[in-house]
Amino acid sequence: MKKVIFLSTFLIFAISAVSNAQSTEVLNKKGYKLTVINQDAAFDKAEIVKLEETFFEVYPRLEKEYNKKTLKEVTFLIDTAYGGVAETGGGVVKFSSKYMTKHPKDIDVVTHEVMHIVQGYGDGAGPGWLTEGIADYARNKFGVDNAGANWTLPAFKSTQNYDNAYRVTARFLIWIEKNVKPNLVKTFDKQLRDHTFTDDSWKKETGKTVDELWAAYAANPAI
Template identity: 35%
Template sequence: MYAIHSVLAGLLAGSASMSALEVKSEVGRSGEDGIFQSKGIPSPATNDAATSANFKLLSGMADPNGASLDVLHDGRIPRSEDDPRSNFFFAGGSNGGRILVDLGKVIDVSSIATYSWHPGSRAAQKYQVYVADGSAEGFSAELKEDADPTKAGWEKLGEVDTSGEQPGQHAARLSPAKGKSLGKCRWVLFEVRKNPNAGPFNDTFFSEIDIIDAAGPELVRIERPKKVIRQFGSKHGNFRYTLDVSAAPDLEEWCAEHLIPVMDEWYPKIIEMLPVEGITAAESITFTLRNPADLPQNLRGVPAYASGNSVVFNADFMRRQQTGEAIGAGVHEVVHVVQFGGTREKSARQRGRANRPPSWVTEGVADYIRWFLYEPQSKGAEITRRNFDRANYDGSYRITANFFDWVIRNHEKDLMRKLNVATHDGYSDDLWKEWTGKTVQELNDGWKAYHKKKLGL
């Protein structure tokens, strides 16, 4: 939960637009909530005055690895703690910069809040806020980098420094110590400085900025996603399946009607195909749909992945491929659950990682079962004139699956089981000679010769 700290900052007098008053500065932190929510500082709003405002960079350089200023007022928050493309931050080596917000008209401001999120030094915020309604003599909205705002018709509203908080989600809010309004203004200027935490990467990951109109509409706040989890029994064995579509509730019924029944039908079949003495398949599998931004950085571009007895799907991929590759991708991952999940009984047989097969073996097995057994009609693992020159037995996925199919049809019908035993007992290329009487390279040559003739090359 958030820890809240409050200080008072005096609003400088000098303009008829805003009255001299005491401004309350609140600072909060959360490392677990996910929506920046606390009793003191609410989660970001999706319809505040900043939503339709114009944001402009007056000085400083945006980091090219981050997002544009638009993410600061889009009513969205990052999906994970280290998501550069969902945050705006200044380039490393700079000392921050100035962000100008033009609200388009003079409004009565009730509060200003900023939100940031990072697991390290980029979480902390350090900035000063100036406001103006444009009526002061000599007012200038677009200040030069070294210009003093207070000498150009601006008032200093307050300042924020959250560097005393631990990394995580930081929130800061400026609001009146008394009453409901900070006064009237049209322009808000954030003078951001590199936060004082040690280290080379300390430019704040700003996630969202809220500017609340005291006379605006009822605010809609970002809410914590509701958990949408369903349990399913098996029609084909003593298995159980958990479906977590909390991140994609729109896919709940489709998964229940189309995905889970196929997973239940094929899980027992795959277990039967890939038995290994001393290993018992998992009795339950959890299927989770996640938004791409919630996936590990190196897995955001994949349709799905398996870990133990859990399968995680890219929700965007599943939406796009409901009538295409979505279910086949699930079959592929369930093969990995059988390969690497389950429980291992104590055995004299050595089961270590030292001689585990290369990934082309295990991925080829998963794609063979998918493309040649589950959906052979789709012909998704064909060798064609286009890919023939690049085809090799260790090409992985579809290419290796095609190689396995040829070996099964011509040399060893029990290849899937033997490969899975080797996955646990130790793999060596020498096993191909034992299984088929030929080396893997000789098999590769025969397989390529077959396709060369078939394709008329």
């Protein structure tokens, strides 16, 4: 009898621990459904609210700008085991609870990651460095508090190259739009989603190859 009582008590405790360690919240707003799964019982609830608010502020703007057919249902997973910063796939954004706890002001990780959902390029659409560069371009343009995270585009360095991805590529794209071809990112974004982007797209859209564009950028990189 004591064993039964002990086992029952243990099971109740175990179920309670799992329940406390993982919570799920579903929000419906502005025509979107956001499901937030939190695996970290110690994760700051105020930070969860910031993640949610950033999504509902940024995602509709990204949809309007780039892809009106983007997913309307998105899941945020606050993951205790994930060792990176964040990653996105299949409409699920996985955040490292450790990273977000250490960097609570880096809220525009949301902007970068949900841009990947809007991109929706699928496999084989184009170079990964361009995909990531466009996502950071979007973060720079639509981010709600990049300054609070001390997140900025890097100054040009001769050791950089256009395929360094992320902020380096984002800055290069901004320079092209300012000096060569306005709205190039929107054009490339659509081509990548339609799987019509090729290496020749640079020359077709700007009159120069990507290497020629980079050489011109390196000669006068001010933006």
